[in-house]
Amino acid sequence: MVPPLALDIDGTLTTPSGRIDPRTFELLPDWDAPVVFATGKAFPYPVALAHFLGRAETVIAENGGVAHVDGETAVLGDPAVPRAVVEAYEARGGEIGWGNGDTVNRWRETEVALSLDADEALLREVAAAAESRVEVVDTGYAYHVKSPDVSKGKALERVAEALGLAGAEFVAVGDSENDASTFGVAGESYAVANADATARDAADVVLDEGFMDGTEAVLAELRERGG
Known part of the structure; x- marks a missing residue:
């Protein structure tokens, strides 16, 4: 077995x-x-x-x-806070980094993934300042902004x-x-x-x-x- x-x-x-x-x-x-x-x-x-x-x-x-x-x-995850964090990151000049036709996030329901070319320091700064809890996970392939729950x-x-x-x-x-x-x-x-x-x-x-x-x-x- x-x-x-x-x-x-x-x-x-x-x-x-x-x-x-x-x-x-x-x-x-x-x-x-x-x-x-x-x-x-x-x-x-x-x-x-x-x-x-x-x-x-x-x-x-x-x-x-x-x-x-x-x-x-x-x-199982709520996408509202991750998406708001990424929008705030973009408002401060950050880029998601996948270029046109972002298939990485097209079907993503609960989080947002950013390219490893993204500004990690800025992303983590924005995430830390968010009113609601959010987590940035580096998988070695992307930065995932997600609920810590x-x-x-x-x-x-x-x-x-x-x-x-x-x-x-x-x-x-x-x-x-x-x-x-x-x-x-x-x-x-x-x-x-x-x-x-x-x-x-x-x-x-x-x-x-x-x-x-x-x-x-x-x-x-x-x-x-x-x-």
Whole structure:
């Protein structure tokens, strides 16, 4: 028996250049336990990945702002404050940084993502001055302005309960500070070698291999354990 998985996407199921690693399509379609894709990307991205893998669309998107399980979608984050913070940031001359045709935020429901080229210092200054609480998360791929009341970990607890499982039954793999909360819920957690300091500190194990190389090593070990 293999355990259920909670897998980040960027930096975890991808190549260093950001492409989905082909091994994802070899290793995950037949994984004989639930697989939750938990990402900072907008909702359509993990849904599409699950769909093309032929798996149930069991996903966590927007760093816990949206969760989907058994055909039910829950929008858990309030976008009002994040959007107001980004508007104030832009009013002070800041730029979101994606250029024309911003598909990064087009389908985003609960937060706003800014390019790593954005003025981080100004963004954090504006966020700190906001009347309501807001959090800026650096995933290594974007700055996410979100409610601090949502996280991948809280969403995983919700998804696990809907599946009739405990969060501690999951094995989690990730690479960024937004995965630390997932690591705190899962019974076993791994940070790939390219992970940031927050993820490394939160994980049970820091792998020697990065990106999909590390994830593949975890999956191989879990299969071996499961017999």
